[in-house]
């Protein structure tokens with residue numbers, strides 16, 4: 374009964390409004406369910422979780438790198454190892470993400486109101502590329518010099534270089550460690566919420582499940 | 590009780606009458622799956638890092654440039670003074686020397702504006718102005734500053750041409766009317782040798798550096814940076830944007846962006862950068878809108894990879 378009462382005042386009370394919105398994001402019981410539809414039985418489903426896991430390794434190794442400062446990995450063998458971990462976790466992140474992307478493509482996983490899940494996935498792919506690019510510019514080694522010298526023409530040609538100066542490593546490093554990872558992280562959260570909200574997409578051409586099962 | 594998997598929002602359009610929530614379920618442990626994935630990825634990352642390490646080729650310093658290719662420094666300095674280098678003729682965002690690139694007639698580069706003004710002459714003159722105790726150099730600077738723009742240009746261009754004829758070797762340049770230009774160029778070489786050039790360019794007037802724009806532009810105006818890159822198979826026409834030094838994987842996800850630079854019409858276009866960007870934006874948009882594009886969204890139906898993914902399900906539910 375009290376729940377009804379809250380809903381009635383939702384229009385006026387901002388807190389109730391926010392609570393209702395948050396509660397409606399994922400249907401109750403579906404945030405962390407311990408059961409999945411029978412058809413969720415393929416290795417391809419693991420790649421979303423693997424992307425997520427490697428993203429966590431990327432973030433963790435990146436955070437350790439920030440502790441030592443922006444030149445640490447050139448002067449310390451520990452720093453260099455953490456730098457190597459950061460690089461390889463990024464390679465794994467992209468590898469698993471691309472397999473995930475193609476898996477979802479061949480499963481046409483955007484069906485049944487899941488288009489936004491696909492769209493946020495593509496945004497993730499693109500923003501991850503941007504984040505990795507600023508990472509290469511922050512290496513402060515020969516690769517950074519060359520990528521900056523080569524890449525500037527592309528960015529300048531579309532007028533963006535005037536604001537996003539890839540020859541300025543201080544600007545690039547800050548983008549790389551603040552705004553861009555925050556954006557990717559926020560997109561990941563949104564993406565995963567959408568996945569849980571809609572449930573795993575049923576197989577293509579699946580026949581309607583037996584009515585007996587419905588409401589079981 | 591049935592688990593409600595439909596979002597509570599009531600304003601949605603009517604949906605297919607059944608969805609994932611209507612199927613029978615099986616046991617599944619998401620948290621365990623994630624924790625195992627995290628452990629596996631961490632161990633795999635650590636193993637790859639331990640075995641393959643990561644590239645750390647030292648950045649080229651101006652001193653190394655001066656050491657390895659002094660004639661290139663001289664030629665670049667003369668070019669900056671003559672206004673013939675890449676940066677001197679660049680256009681936005683550094684100067685007004687060129688119109689910049691456009692896509693389908695839209696001058697995006699120009700619209701960005703000249704927000705990072707760089708005077709290529711200053712790339713040479715400003716570091717020299719800081720040199721003390723070299724009367725000949727001070728005199729050369731004075732002569733340059735006291736001359737008209739036309740005179741400066743004619744001296745510098747004459748020296749650029751003469752260097753060209755001499756195969757780039759300043760020692761073999763025939764005498765000519767070069768004014769103070771040879772002295773200025775030699776002056777820049779000696780500042781570069783001393784290791785003071787980066788500092789003079791990056792932190793001019795401020796204690797804190799950090800913005801390498803002018804250093805990179807100067808370095809990239811020379812041939813040494815590109816020669817070094819090409820020797821490592823990193824040239825623009827060698828898929829350089831996505832490769833990394835050594836045998837490291839680099840940025841393979843940039844393959845499509847890099848691909849366009851290798852083929853016509855882009856490989857021969859003056860507007861290649863802007864065109865490739867526009868094309869990639871368009872393709873990205875297409876990828877994003879796949880769920881809405883008839884034909885494209887039907888490809889997974891036509892090429893039935895999904896029968897592999899859900900083969901268990903299809904075996905138990907043969908099509909009628």
Ligand code: HEM
Pocket residue numbers: 417418419420421422424425428470473474477482483487490491492493494495497498561564565568572573574
């Ligand atoms: C940071 C990168 C990404 C992470 C961490 C991530 C994570 C996940 C996870 C954990 C799932 C649920 C498990 C699964 O079905 O695999 C999922 C589902 C999904 N992902 Fe991603 N994803 C990422 C990128 C992408 C990309 C690039 C696309 C496609 C363009 C994409 C499209 C989808 C779709 C359509 C689903 C729904 C699948 C279904 O209902 O069966 N994701 N994602």
